Amino acid sequence: MASRGGRVPLERAAAPRLEGDEICRLEDVGYSFDGGARWALSGVTLALSGRERVCVMGANGSGKSTLALLLAGLRAPDAGSVRLMGRACFADGVPEGDAYANARRQTGLVFQDPRDQIVAGIVADDVAFGPENLALPSEEIVLRVARELDRVGGLGLAWRGTSELSGGQTQRVAIASAMAMEPTLMVFDEAAAFLDVRARGALRRLAGRLQDVCAQVWVSHDAEDAADASRLIVLRAGRIAYDGAPKALLADAERLRELGLEAPFWLQLAQALREGGWDLPPVSSESELAAAIASQDKRDGSFVLRTAPLPAEMWQDKRDGSFVLEKPQVDGLPQDKRTVPTVLPGFEARGLGFSYAEGEVLGGVDLTVRSGELVAVVGATGSGKTTLARLLAGLVAPGWGTLSFRGVDLGTAKGRRAASGRIGFVMQQPERQLFAESVAEDVAFGPKNLGLPDEEVARRVHHALARLGVSELADRSPFALSGGQQRLVALAGVAALEPEAWVLDEPYAGLDAEAREAVAALVEEQRARGCAIVIVTHDMDQAALADRVLALDAGRVALAGAPSEVFSHAEELKGMGLGVPKPLRFAHELRELGVFIGQPLTFRALVDALSEVGRP
Amino acid sequence: MTSSALPAVPSRAPLVRLDPRTKILATIALMVLSFFVATPVQAALAAALVLLLLALGRLRVPRFARSVLPILIPLVIVAALNFAFTRTGPVIWSWWVFSVTQGGLEAALTYGFRVSLIVCFGAILLATTPAGELAGALASLLGPLRALGAPVEEWAFVLSLALRFVPTLGEEFQAVREAQASRGGTIARGRPIQRIRSLAALVVPILAAALRHAERLSLALDSRAWASGAPRTRWRPPRFSFADACALAALAAYAALLVALGSLP
Numbered sequence: 026m027a028s029r030g031g032r033v034p035l036e037r038a039a040a041p042r043l044e045g046d047e048i049c050r051l052e053d054v055g056y057s058f059d060g061g062a063r064w065a066l067s068g069v070t071l072a073l074s075g076r077e078r079v080c081v082m083g084a085n086g087s088g089k090s091t092l093a094l095l096l097a098g099l100r101a102p103d104a105g106s107v108r109l110m111g112r113a114c115f116a117d118g119v120p121e122g123d124a125y126a127n128a129r130r131q132t133g134l135v136f137q138d139p140r141d142q143i144v145a146g147i148v149a150d151d152v153a154f155g156p157e158n159l160a161l162p163s164e165e166i167v168l169r170v171a172r173e174l175d176r177v178g179g180l181g182l183a184w185r186g187t188s189e190l191s192g193g194q195t196q197r198v199a200i201a202s203a204m205a206m207e208p209t210l211m212v213f214d215e216a217a218a219f220l221d222v223r224a225r226g227a228l229r230r231l232a233g234r235l236q237d238v239c240a241q242v243w244v245s246h247d248a249e250d251a252a253d254a255s256r257l258i259v260l261r262a263g264r265i266a267y268d269g270a271p272k273a274l275l276a277d278a279e280r281l282r283e284l285g286l287e288a289p290f291w292l293q294l295a296q297a298l299r300e301g302g303w304d305l306p307p308v309s310s311e312s313e314l315a316a317a318i319a320s321q322d323k324r325d326g327s328f329v330l331r332t333a334p335l336p337a338e339m340w341q342d343k344r345d346g347s348f349v350l351e352k353p354q355v356d357g358l359p360q361d362k363r364t365v366p367t368v369l370p371g372f373e374a375r376g377l378g379f380s381y382a383e384g385e386v387l388g389g390v391d392l393t394v395r396s397g398e399l400v401a402v403v404g405a406t407g408s409g410k411t412t413l414a415r416l417l418a419g420l421v422a423p424g425w426g427t428l429s430f431r432g433v434d435l436g437t438a439k440g441r442r443a444a445s446g447r448i449g450f451v452m453q454q455p456e457r458q459l460f461a462e463s464v465a466e467d468v469a470f471g472p473k474n475l476g477l478p479d480e481e482v483a484r485r486v487h488h489a490l491a492r493l494g495v496s497e498l499a500d501r502s503p504f505a506l507s508g509g510q511q512r513l514v515a516l517a518g519v520a521a522l523e524p525e526a527w528v529l530d531e532p533y534a535g536l537d538a539e540a541r542e543a544v545a546a547l548v549e550e551q552r553a554r555g556c557a558i559v560i561v562t563h564d565m566d567q568a569a570l571a572d573r574v575l576a577l578d579a580g581r582v583a584l585a586g587a588p589s590e591v592f593s594h595a596e597e598l599k600g601m602g603l604g605v606p607k608p609l610r611f612a613h614e615l616r617e618l619g620v621f622i623g624q625p626l627t628f629r630a631l632v633d634a635l636s637e638v639g640r641p
Numbered sequence: 642m643t644s645s646a647l648p649a650v651p652s653r654a655p656l657v658r659l660d661p662r663t664k665i666l667a668t669i670a671l672m673v674l675s676f677f678v679a680t681p682v683q684a685a686l687a688a689a690l691v692l693l694l695l696a697l698g699r700l701r702v703p704r705f706a707r708s709v710l711p712i713l714i715p716l717v718i719v720a721a722l723n724f725a726f727t728r729t730g731p732v733i734w735s736w737w738v739f740s741v742t743q744g745g746l747e748a749a750l751t752y753g754f755r756v757s758l759i760v761c762f763g764a765i766l767l768a769t770t771p772a773g774e775l776a777g778a779l780a781s782l783l784g785p786l787r788a789l790g791a792p793v794e795e796w797a798f799v800l801s802l803a804l805r806f807v808p809t810l811g812e813e814f815q816a817v818r819e820a821q822a823s824r825g826g827t828i829a830r831g832r833p834i835q836r837i838r839s840l841a842a843l844v845v846p847i848l849a850a851a852l853r854h855a856e857r858l859s860l861a862l863d864s865r866a867w868a869s870g871a872p873r874t875r876w877r878p879p880r881f882s883f884a885d886a887c888a889l890a891a892l893a894a895y896a897a898l899l900v901a902l903g904s905l906p
Contacts, residue, residue, distance in 0.1 A: 094860070097864060099860050099863055099864060126866075126868075129863055129864055129866065130866050132864065133864065134860065134861070134864040136857060136860075136861075138857070140809055141854055141857035141858055141861060142857065142858070142860075142861035142864075143805070144801075144802060144805065144858070144861065144862070144865075145773050145801075145805070146771040146772045146773045146774075146801075146804075146805060147771055147773065149647065150773055150876075150877070153876045153877075154865060154867070155865040155866060156874075156876070157873045157874050157875060157876055158865060158866040158867045158868070158871070158873050159866055159873075160871075160872050160873050160874050161874060162874065163874060163875070163876040163877070163878075166874070166876035167647065167876065170647060170876070171645045171646050171647040172645050174645075174647070175645035180645065180647065180648060181648065183647050183648055184648070184650050184651050186771070187805075188808050202865065203864070203865070206865060206866065382704055382707060415819065418819075418823055419823075420819040420822065420823060421819075445822070445823065445825055446823075446824075446825045448823065449823070450819070450820065450823035452816050452819065452820045453816070455820065457813065457816065457817060457820075457846055457849075457850060458817055458820040458821060458824075458842075458846055459846065459849075460841060460842045460843075460844075460845035460846050460849075461841075461842075461845075470821075470824055470826060470838070470842060471824035471825055471826070473835070473838070474824060474825030474826050474831070474835060474838075474839070475825055504849065518824065519823075519824065522824060522825075
């Protein structure tokens with residue numbers, strides 16, 4: 026068949042049968058973004074077979090996204106050889122266009138930000154786009170559109186506009202669109218990184234349903250994602266550092282640390298308990314650990330677990346100050362027990378609301394954040410939390426209600442201008458705001474705008490970079506950094522304002538453990554300095570560290586109070602599409618097994634509660 | 642998995658259901674006809690048609706007004722300049738060097754009304770036609786150019802992608818503008834050097850975002866086997882229906898009535 030531009034024939038039936046079920050083979054593959062000066066990948070050798078579910082892990086900048094693109098046939102390497110879907114795609118430095126086109130046709134790809142891969146204005150049209158490109162007859166396309174939307178639970182979305190979908194819905198549509206090509210391999214590049222708990226859960230269940238349909242490669246830096254995979258590949262600085270069963274690695278905390286990965290929650294807990302004298306068998310999942318703990322008293326007479334439920338009033342653990350259930354104050358928020366460094370006011374919102382042309386997005390929000398206080402705002406996608414952040418940062422005028430910051434009325438344009446520079450605002454993915462030629466210049470942007478003298482600007486830039494641990498990047502271009510480094514530089518740009526308060530919108534999303542620690546250290550330091558801090562997050566473990574938690578649901582405050590108070594409403598939170606911190610989730614699991622340890626919210630509290638309960 | 646069926650297309654406004662090709666041709670005709678509007682009676686007829694179309698498109702008037710006002714206001718200001726520069730007929734009102742003549746007033750009203758009509762017809766087309774359909778219809782209408790070797794489908798596809806990414810880049814722009822404003826960077830105030838730096842702080846991230854989106858989009862197109870010039874099918878080709886014939890007949894009636902009203906003494 027003579028076709029234009031060296032294209033291969035389009036009939037799927039003509040696709041070559043795969044030898045021995047092998048779909049991808051990389052041999053000694055290297056990839057460089059800059060012609061060989063630095064290698065994003067080097068010496069990578071691996072083979073995938075047709076029914077595998079592989080998880081690829083690694084720190085930010087380890088080359089895992091590049092590996093995903095190579096496996097999907099969307100990038101050719103600079104060295105080595107690549108065989109995809111039974112055909113040689115790259116050998117001796119020469120890419121084979123037809124073989125690559127064939128591989129791409131049989132591979133589906135889903136990115137971190139699904140909006141970038143939606144091409145049509147209507148959901149059904151987007152799912153049909155791939156099959157249309159395969160020149161399939163329209164009856165066949167109709168069948169595929171219905172089948173794939175059904176598979177992702179999105180039949181009801183078929184005729185909706187693609188721009189009006191939530192993040193989770195868009196991600197499901199992107200998956201349906203890729204599946205409509207009937208791929209042999211699906212590649213998910215950090216597809217869950219920006220989703221809320223409910224959407225994440227839906228995505229994991231979907232991965233299970235795809236098990237018998239096609240091979241899957243999941244790029245992630247969350248160890249909990251790896252547990253369900255059939256195979257785990259870990260990249261470190263562009264090389265394969267581990268390739269094998271997830272179970273073996275996920276039970277080895279030391280090896281994980283060597284590989285730059287964060288140990289999963291259950292492994293950290295098991296290790297802490299063993300150090301505390303517990304005799305636990307090797308475990309490879311949260312439920313195994315819970316079962317091992319619950320069976321302790323049967324195996325060893327010296328360990329007797331309290332097996333009767335605590336009386337209702339004792340259910341709130343009193344040993345740790347953070348567990349104390351507080352009485353609501355007049356404003357609906359409980360008085361915090363922590364000593365506040367200063368009594369300076371911070372944010373004051375009463376009956377705060379906001380609406381767009383499409384309708385109300387936020388209403389009736391009462392919130393007080395004093396200096397030195399950290400308040401976490403949680404809520405599912407579309408609950409209004411980003412709007413609340415923009416209001417608090419003085420970026421938009423409140424629709425109604427009152428809002429002030431340290432006595433400055435943010436309801437007036439004059440007040441918002443007066444507060445500018447005093448409230449540090451960190452938007453979602455703040456690395457998007459980088460613009461200057463060097464990191465130092467970018468960080469200097471804020472202080473210069475404040476009209477500070479040069480030596481003060483230089484001092485602030487120096488301090489901000491040092492505080493985020495990125496001083497050595499000062500002369501680099503912000504565009505040449507890894508995603509994690511860019512985030513820290515963007516935060517330094519806000520820290521250089523030396524603000525009196527911070528409003529951070531999902532500052533931890535998409536970061537690896539190391540970068541997350543750097544951000545958490547900055548937040549803690551700023552709180553100690555007396556800043557009022559508001560963090561919008563979908564990470565309940567981070568929310569548990571706050572002084573107070575505000576849960577938004579459909580633009581209204583659904584729950585507000587100390588973390589212990591808010592997270593005691595697990596069922597209501599679930600109804601809003603939110604979860605609870607991992608330690609609390611684990612305590613709930615133990616409760617099912619007849620072990621009652623109260624409601625620990627932090628890792629430390631959980632370990633303490635268990636060690637107390639485990640004594641005779 | 643075999644039994645799943647697509648839900649029926651939800652009932653859409655009559656204007657949304659029309660073949661997009663009909664809508665494009667009718668809109669062009671209505672825009673041209675707007676230049677024939679000269680008398681108050683004709684203006685009333687045209688205004689009635691706009692209201693009818695809004696009703697047939699199930700468009701909410703306040704929201705529609707909000708979408709066209711940003712375009713209309715500068716045009717109306719230009720129209721008002723006719724007051725100052727057209728000096729025919731008796732003077733109605735004068736102040737200092739300005740004077741409003743009857744001719745000037747008429748010219749301003751006529752010009753302003755015609756431009757408003759044209760903007761409204763265009764806005765109704767855009768509000769009742771999804772970007773993808775619009776692009777497909779343009780490709781179909783420009784079909785004859787294909788014989789001359791013009792890549793009509795590609796043009797239409799690129800147009801639909803551009804329309805699709807307008808809101809995405811709009812969101813990026815708003816987010817970056819706010820983030821830089823919170824760092825004191827605004828082009829609205831400050832010394833010139835500061836404003837230039839603030840402009841760069843706005844333009845560079847938007848360009849970077851556009852490139853980032855474009856790069857990922859090209860990966861997405863590759864991974865879904867899109868290739869320029871390759872044969873592809875359309876799963877829902879536009880269909881010319883009875884409703885379209887009715888719409889065109891109504892258009893002809895409107896044209897005839899408008900012209901007839903214009904020839905009245």
